[in-house]
Amino acid sequence: MTSLPKYWLIAAIILHLLAAWFSVGHYHDDEYAQILNFATSKIGVDMQSQLMWEFEAGVRSGFQPFVAFALSKVSNFAGIDSPFIIAFIYRLISAAISLLATVVFIRSITNDIYSKNVFKWTAYFLLFSWLLIFTNVRFSSEGWACSFFLLALGLYRYPSPATAKRFLLVGLCFGLAFLARYQMGFMLLGFGLWMIFINKQKPLNIFLILIAGLLTLLMGAGFDWWLYGERTVSSWNYFVWHYNGLGGGISDALPEPWWFYAYYSAVQTIPPITLLLPFFVAAFWFMFPKHPMTWLTVPFVLFHTVFGHKEMRYLFPLLPFAPVMFAMVAVSLDTKFLLLKRNFFKYGWFFIFWFSIFVNAVLVILILSLPASKEVALWQNCLVPFTSNNESVLMILDQDGSYSDPAELNMDFYNWNKLKIISVKDEYQITEVFIQYPDKQLLFASRKKNRSQELNDAGLSHELICQALPSWILKININNWTSRTSMWRIWSITKR
Numbered sequence: 150m151t152s153l154p155k156y157w158l159i160a161a162i163i164l165h166l167l168a169a170w171f172s173v174g175h176y177h178d179d180e181y182a183q184i185l186n187f188a189t190s191k192i193g194v195d196m197q198s199q200l201m202w203e204f205e206a207g208v209r210s211g212f213q214p215f216v217a218f219a220l221s222k223v224s225n226f227a228g229i230d231s232p233f234i235i236a237f238i239y240r241l242i243s244a245a246i247s248l249l250a251t252v253v254f255i256r257s258i259t260n261d262i263y264s265k266n267v268f269k270w271t272a273y274f275l276l277f278s279w280l281l282i283f284t285n286v287r288f289s290s291e292g293w294a295c296s297f298f299l300l301a302l303g304l305y306r307y308p309s310p311a312t313a314k315r316f317l318l319v320g321l322c323f324g325l326a327f328l329a330r331y332q333m334g335f336m337l338l339g340f341g342l343w344m345i346f347i348n349k350q351k352p353l354n355i356f357l358i359l360i361a362g363l364l365t366l367l368m369g370a371g372f373d374w375w376l377y378g379e380r381t382v383s384s385w386n387y388f389v390w391h392y393n394g395l396g397g398g399i400s401d402a403l404p405e406p407w408w409f410y411a412y413y414s415a416v417q418t419i420p421p422i423t424l425l426l427p428f429f430v431a432a433f434w435f436m437f438p439k440h441p442m443t444w445l446t447v448p449f450v451l452f453h454t455v456f457g458h459k460e461m462r463y464l465f466p467l468l469p470f471a472p473v474m475f476a477m478v479a480v481s482l483d484t485k486f487l488l489l490k491r492n493f494f495k496y497g498w499f500f501i502f503w504f505s506i507f508v509n510a511v512l513v514i515l516i517l518s519l520p521a522s523k524e525v526a527l528w529q530n531c532l533v534p535f536t537s538n539n540e541s542v543l544m545i546l547d548q549d550g551s552y553s554d555p556a557e558l559n560m561d562f563y564n565w566n567k568l569k570i571i572s573v574k575d576e577y578q579i580t581e582v583f584i585q586y587p588d589k590q591l592l593f594a595s596r597k598k599n600r601s602q603e604l605n606d607a608g609l610s611h612e613l614i615c616q617a618l619p620s621w622i623l624k625i626n627i628n629n630w631t632s633r634t635s636m637w638r639i640w641s642i643t644k645r
C-alpha cells in the first residue's frame with residue numbers, strides 16, 4: 150500500500166480541526182510562559198505578570214515567539230482581536246504543519262513495512278492516535294520540533310528521485326526543528342552520522358543540507374535579536390548555561406530515576422498495547438542497527454535518560470517513530486517465528502490490539518471535549534465574559550506566598566480586558582480589598598478545597614459563577630465527587 154485512502158485524510162483533517170478548536174490552551178506552562186508570554190511582551194501590552202528567568206538569561210529561541218507576534222499582528226490587521234481566536238490560529242497552523250509532515254513521513258516508510266495490512270494500521274495510528282492529535286495541535290516547542298524534523302526526514306527518504314532543492318528544503322526543516330527545541334541537536338547528530346557512515350550520502354548533498362541549516366541558524370539569530378533587543382545567540386547561551394552547570398539546578402531539584410521514560414511511556418500513551426512499547430523500541434535498536442530511526446533516537450533517548458529532570462513531553466518528538474518501530478519489529482518477529490499461526494499469540498494479540506483501538510477512540514473523544522488548559526478555559530468561558538465592563542478585580546488565593554497559583558492564572562495574552570489581578574493569602578484579606586477597591590466588582594479564584602465554607606466563615610456573600618471542568622462532567626456527580634475535588638472555581642464576592 151503506497152497511498153492513503155482519501156477518507157482517512159479527510160477524517161484526519163476533521164479531527165485535527167476539531168482538536169484545534171476545542172482543545173484550548175496549552176499542555177505545559179512553558180508553552181505559554183516561554184512563547185506566548187514572550188510574544189505578548191513584544192506586542193506592547195502593559196503586562197501584570199513577570200517574564201520567566203529564561204528571558205533574562207537569553208536561553209530560549211526567539212523563533213516561535215516571533216511567529217506568534219507576527220501572526221498576532223496580521224490577525225489584528227484583519228480585524229481579529231480576540232486572543233482566543235488568535236490562539237486557535239496558532240493551533241490550526243500547528244495542525245497543518247503536523248499533518249503535512251505526517252503524510253510525507255507515511256509515504257517515506259512504504260519500503261520499511263512489507264505487510265500491507267500492518268502498513269495500513271501503522272498509518273492509522275500515525276493519523277488517529279489520541280496523543281499525536283493532541284500534540285499536533287499544540288503551539289509548543291516539542292510539537293513544532295517534532296513536525297519539522299519529521300517533515301525533513303520524510304522528504305529525505307521520500308521514494309522519488311532527489312533534487313538539490315529537496316536537500317535544501319531538508320536542511321531548512323532540520324534547522325527549524327533545532328530552532329524550535331535545541332535538544333533536537335541530539336537527533337540531528339545521530340541522523341548526520343547515519344548519512345555519512347551508513348547511507349554514504351554524496352558530499353554535495355550533505356553540503357546542501359548544511360548550507361540550508363546554517364542559513365536557518367542565521368535566521369534564528371535574527372529572531373533572538375528581535376526578542377532580546379541585543380545581538381545574541383540563544384542556542385549558544387543555552388549550551389553555555391548547561392556547560393557551566395547552571396542548568397543542573399533544575400536537574401538536581403527535580404531528579405527522576407533513569408528508568409522513568411521506560412515506565413511512563415508504557416502506561417501513559419495507549420494502553421494496553423503500549424505496555425510493550427519499551428521492549429519493542431529496544432528490540433528495534435537491536436534488530437535494525439543500521440536503520441536511520443535507530444541512529445537518531447538512541448542519542449536523543451540517552452541524553453534524556455542521563456539528564457536528571459525528566460518529563461514525558463521531552464520525548465514527544467519521538468512519538469511518530471513509535472508506531473513504525475513497533476510495526477517493523479512485529480512483522481520481523483512474526484516472519485521469523487510465525488507467531489500469528491499459534492492461537493495463544495494470535496488471540497492474545499487480537500485482544501490487545503482491538504482493545505487498544507477502543508481505548509484510543511475514547512481518548513480521542515475526551516481530547517475533543519476537554520480543554521488542554523483549564524486556566525485558559527476559565528479565561529475564555531468565565532473571566533472575559535464576566536469582566537467586559539472593565540470594572541472588576543480578580544483575587545487569587547495564594548496561601549503560602551509562593552505565587553504559584555496566581556502565576557498560572559495571570560495570563561496577559563488572554564487578559565484583553567486588562568482585568569486587575571491581585572493575590573490574597575486567605576479569605577479574610579478580601580475585606581481589605583473591599584476598602585481598597587470600593588467601586589469594583591470583586592471576583593475570587595481558587596483551586597483549593599472547601600473555599601466556599603471559608604468564604605462563609607469570613608462573613609462574605611458569594612456566588613459561584615464558574616468552574617474549570619465542563620458542565621456535562623460536573624453533572625455526573627456520582628457520590629458528590631465535585632465537592633471533594635480540587636479544581637479552579639471563581640466566585641463573585643459581596644459584603645453581607
